[in-house]
Amino acid sequence: MRFPLISFSLCAVLVVAACGPSASGTPIISGPPPAASQPPAASQPPAASQPPGVSPPASTDPSASPGAPITTDPASSSSPESPAPSGDPTDPPTDGPSDPPATGFDPRRVELALEEVVTGLDSPVAVTHAGDGTGTLYVVERAGRIRVLGSDGTLAKEPLLDIRDRVDTQGERGLHYVVFHPDFATNKRFFVHWTDANDRSFIQEYTSEGQATVPRDSGRDILTIDHPKYWNHKGGWMGFGPDGMLYIAVGDGGGNSPGDPFGNGQRRTELLGNILRIDVDGDRPYAIPEDNPYAGSGQGRQPEIWAYGLRNPWRASFDAETGALWIGDVGQDTSEEINVIPAGEGGLNFGWSDMEGNECHLDPDCDVADHVLPVTTYGTRDEGCAITGGYVYRGAANPVLTGGYLFTDYCTGEIWGLDAATGLDTGQAEYSRLLRTDHLGVSLGEDEAGELYLVDFAGGIYRITATER
Secondary structure, eight states, X not given: OOBXXXXXXXXXXXXXXXXXXXXXXXXXXEOOOOTTOOOOSSSOOOOOOOOTTSSOOOXXXXXXXXXXXXXXXXXXXXXXXXXXXXXXXXXXXXXXXXXXXXXXXXXXXXXXXXXXXXXXXXXXXXXXXOOSSSOOEEEEETTTEEEEEOTTSOBOSSOSEEOTTTOOOSTXXXXXXXXXXXXXHHHOEEEEEEEOTTXXXXXXXXXXXXXXXXXXXXOEEEEEEEOOSOOOOOOOOEEEOTXXXXXXXXXXXXXXXXXXXXXXXXXXXXXXXXXEEEBOSSSSSOBOOTTSTTTTOOXXXXXXXXXXXOSOEEEEEEOTTTOOEEEEEOOSSSEEEEEEEOTTOOOOBOOTTTXXXXXXXXXXXXXXXXXXXXXXXXXXXXXXXXEEEEXXXXXXXXGGXXXXXXXXXTTTOOEEEEEHHHHHHHSOOOOEEEEOOSSOEEEEEEOTTSOEEEEETTTEEEEEEEEEO
């Protein structure tokens, strides 16, 4: 990401390269830089200029001037001939793929809409739930707070956690995510992922003892990841899999030219550029699951690694039905990617930085057969600039969405969908636009009923609804 988080670099970085300004003036998710741009020489991000939402993000370089968002032709499910200003949220969805699945999700039947849940938040980057049966939502604010949104839509005055004095928000730094233990209803454990001014990413565990706000000094360090030299590509997502393990998405360490300058995406000797998988239920901060692909390998590979070859995996999610892990990986120069890890399949190589999308990148003679190709891609400068990932819909309120993987992009705020079963079974799936919005789509989120939400970095949370056309 080149987005503030996303570059904040989410955009091509995810955050910085492809996105617009964050609350601190730089994008959360980075995307690809303009042809003439150069990445920062050191870890210090550019100075702040204006908050997100003032000008829509377009540049992938935090030093470039923001431009108009890129949108697609509403009648097309492929790249547009030319960028156009963002449309009205009521614009009709695309017709969908020419050959939609015989059964399952069909975007041609979907009429998507948004319902406002709450506004006035401080640069929210994620919304999630604790799975405790209360219907409560938790909103992550980039600056370092976790806000509590009751089932009645009331935003609590006191946050669950406030670590704003520790979190740095320049570049793609910030509080990235919170995830609740599967047994949170009884053990009250939750985990946060944040970065400081020294470009260290911290995974910390807290326990809620019934107080409105958990003491900030009560956290337990689980894992610390250094991002030397560059301030972008932090990744940020965490999630518990169906196996009870904690999965952590980590960016490649940053730097936009020539792309992954340290080669972390393919090295496996660092924790950068990977999906990590750890066991947090023992007496130690964490343990290595015995079935991790590099557990006990003795080859210098990091045993925490579950999958590798990723650039800036800002958001990911597990399909509640299949257990597959769907990953949005922000692109560099050409391609925003959606990658999928089938349940239980560790050791997959998604190609970065040998490849970007379906093509060779730094190595013009790369062997495509050595890498797992994305389920789908779109052009980094065509239909967006910083993919933020999404969810496979498994809720009950909007049956027309069942089996669809919905995702968005920070730079356009548009919501797209594809048939998840097709993507998982064949490794390829065609996507279609479902809705244009004027929001900064920094994330999608999910409640415990499986209903989905759009997180607008400008300050709002919106419930996604759908009817059948």
